[in-house]
Amino acid sequence: MTTAPDSGLNLLEVRDLKGGYNEVQILWGIELEVKSGEILAIVGSNGVGKTTFLRMLSGVLPCQSGTITFEGEALDGIGPDGVVARGISHVPEGRRLFASMSVEENLLMGAYVRNLTDQELSVDLDRVYGFFPQLAERRGQLAGSMSGGEQQMCAIGRGLMARPKLLLIDELSLGLAPRLVEELCGFVKQINEEGVAIILVEQDVLTAFELASRAYVFESGRVVMAGSTDELLENPEVKNAYLGI
Amino acid sequence: MIYIQILINSILLGGIYACIAVGFSLVWGVMNILNILHGTFLMLGGYITFWLFKLYGVDPFLSLPISAIVMFAAGYAIQRGLINKIVRAPMFMSLILTFGLQMIVVRLAIYFFTGDFRTVQPSYASFSISFYGLIIPFIRVAIFSLGVILTGLLFWFMAKTRTGRAIRATRMDLDSAQLMGVNIGNIYAITYGLGAAVAATAGSLVSVGFAISPVSDLEFLSKAFIICTIGGLGNISGALAGGLILGLVENFGALYLGPGLQNAVGYVVLILVLFIRPTGLLGRKGFE
Ligand SMILES: Nc1ncnc2c1ncn2[C@@H]1O[C@H](COP(=O)(O)OP(=O)(O)OP(=O)(O)O)[C@@H](O)[C@H]1O
Numbered sequence: 128m129t130t131a132p133d134s135g136l137n138l139l140e141v142r143d144l145k146g147g148y149n150e151v152q153i154l155w156g157i158e159l160e161v162k163s164g165e166i167l168a169i170v171g172s173n174g175v176g177k178t179t180f181l182r183m184l185s186g187v188l189p190c191q192s193g194t195i196t197f198e199g200e201a202l203d204g205i206g207p208d209g210v211v212a213r214g215i216s217h218v219p220e221g222r223r224l225f226a227s228m229s230v231e232e233n234l235l236m237g238a239y240v241r242n243l244t245d246q247e248l249s250v251d252l253d254r255v256y257g258f259f260p261q262l263a264e265r266r267g268q269l270a271g272s273m274s275g276g277e278q279q280m281c282a283i284g285r286g287l288m289a290r291p292k293l294l295l296i297d298e299l300s301l302g303l304a305p306r307l308v309e310e311l312c313g314f315v316k317q318i319n320e321e322g323v324a325i326i327l328v329e330q331d332v333l334t335a336f337e338l339a340s341r342a343y344v345f346e347s348g349r350v351v352m353a354g355s356t357d358e359l360l361e362n363p364e365v366k367n368a369y370l371g372i
Numbered sequence: 373m374i375y376i377q378i379l380i381n382s383i384l385l386g387g388i389y390a391c392i393a394v395g396f397s398l399v400w401g402v403m404n405i406l407n408i409l410h411g412t413f414l415m416l417g418g419y420i421t422f423w424l425f426k427l428y429g430v431d432p433f434l435s436l437p438i439s440a441i442v443m444f445a446a447g448y449a450i451q452r453g454l455i456n457k458i459v460r461a462p463m464f465m466s467l468i469l470t471f472g473l474q475m476i477v478v479r480l481a482i483y484f485f486t487g488d489f490r491t492v493q494p495s496y497a498s499f500s501i502s503f504y505g506l507i508i509p510f511i512r513v514a515i516f517s518l519g520v521i522l523t524g525l526l527f528w529f530m531a532k533t534r535t536g537r538a539i540r541a542t543r544m545d546l547d548s549a550q551l552m553g554v555n556i557g558n559i560y561a562i563t564y565g566l567g568a569a570v571a572a573t574a575g576s577l578v579s580v581g582f583a584i585s586p587v588s589d590l591e592f593l594s595k596a597f598i599i600c601t602i603g604g605l606g607n608i609s610g611a612l613a614g615g616l617i618l619g620l621v622e623n624f625g626a627l628y629l630g631p632g633l634q635n636a637v638g639y640v641v642l643i644l645v646l647f648i649r650p651t652g653l654l655g656r657k658g659f660e
Pocket residue numbers: 148151153171172173174175176177178179180220330
């Protein structure tokens with residue numbers, strides 16, 4: 128299935144990752160790698176374990192076995208705060224903003240582990256407002272009162288405030304109108320062009336494949352296909368199961 | 373004139389009531405813990421001030437920071453070592469745990485401090501300002517002002533600091549806060565420590581104007597409970613409003629019904645508020 132890793136180039140390497148919730152095992156030996164600077168897509172139907180996988184990367188869900196290596200060092204036992212500090216930030220499914228905080232306070236929460244001075248913070252805030260000018264206009268507004276698209280921008284901006292090397296985005300397009308999805312995809316590309324690698328988990332396979340150079344297909348907690356998105360788009364199984372062609 | 377005097381007394385009392393309640397509200401709002409130890413922290417703060425004054429002649433107002441620091445450390449340790457282990461369990465568990473701890477601490481306090489009522493009597497205890505027939509005791513004004521300043525400090529801390537923001541974030545979405553790298557166990561312990569510190573400082577203030585004993589803790593606890601429920605649980609302005617209302621109700625209750633029923637009036641108002649507005653007058657969900 129997956130090709131042997133050409134080590135050195137990989138930002139993230141996941142080997143034989145198993146785990147789940149209490150007694151229920153969800154992931155059955157995930158093998159996956161992310162190369163520096165790439166956009167990688169993970170696709171699959173509902174409930175196959177995509178979110179579970181991201182939560183294990185972030186350290187909020189413990190793994191049963193297997194290894195996660197980031198920039199050549201194991202991520203074991205460093206906790207979610209350690210993972211963020213090492214340069215992985217997570218834009219969760221459903222955005223999960225702090226609804227009764229302002230947009231700016233949400234962004235500040237993204238930089239929580241970095242413990243910056245006010246001056247350093249304002250540099251990073253300006254960077255995020257540079258990506259998302261709409262957020263700048265709404266910096267004082269309560270995050271919960273914004274539209275879905277703006278909330279997704281805020282969630283991504285909050286993730287960027289940690290200055291990640293790898294950004295995990297769970298369901299970028301969920302519940303958003305096509306025009307907004309297109310706009311958000313533009314932002315994701317822009318962020319990637321600044322050197323941030325991205326794992327994009329998506330229901331919408333076409334959107335994901337358009338952005339990503341490589342993709343993994345999950346099925347019941349396993350990787351069943353992996354490869355470049357161009358190849359996968361031609362694959363009859365993928366066409367049949369995920370593109371409805 | 374008597375009404376104005378009672379109004380002034382009520383406001384002065386309300387300020388200290390707010391400060392008695394606000395830590396209880398914080399702990400309940402953020403962690404959903406019904407903290408029976410709250411009154412105990414007040415009582416201990418009062419004794420810290422009393423003993424420092426009695427044994428070393430430390431001015432009661434100078435011992436406030438000592439109360440705060442000592443009880444912050446104690447609160448932090450209790451949450452980190454004990455309550456964090458059961459904080460995901462139903463609220464009933466935290467009630468039993470803090471109730472058990474409360475009984476131990478109060479028994480120890482009776483053993484070491486005796487059950488006698490104590491009060492701190494600095495040399496300036498009897499100063500007062502009087503004009504147009506109104507009497508305003510200096511100590512009450514000082515306690516009121518410091519109580520309001522303390523409540524304001526907590527408000528500022530929650531609104532403006534990185535840690536305060538993390539506490540609010542944890543309250544709003546624990547999972548999401550964790551993804552931001554917030555260490556939940558630590559934030560809970562800080563929250564509980566803050567609740568204990570504010571309570572202890574309030575207790576120190578109370579020990580100057582009022583008499584305390586080891587069993588005063590239950591009276592403090594029930595006041596905090598009434599105030600938070602009247603004002604609305606989990607926000608600082610609710611504690612201020614609730615404190616002022618209770619101050620007014622108790623003082624005017626004493627005027628019309630006699631001092632014997634003064635405390636009962638608070639409960640009547642509590643029940644009325646619960647009927648009319650179960651979330652409390654300024655209540656919202658969660659500590660914001
Ligand atoms: N907190 C939980 N406790 C127990 N089981 C869970 C929990 N969260 C998810 N699951 C189960 O784990 C499995 C994988 O869920 P997961 O959320 O990882 O899927 P997903 O691929 O992200 O799906 P979706 O596309 O719907 O987001 C599902 O069967 C789900 O029911």
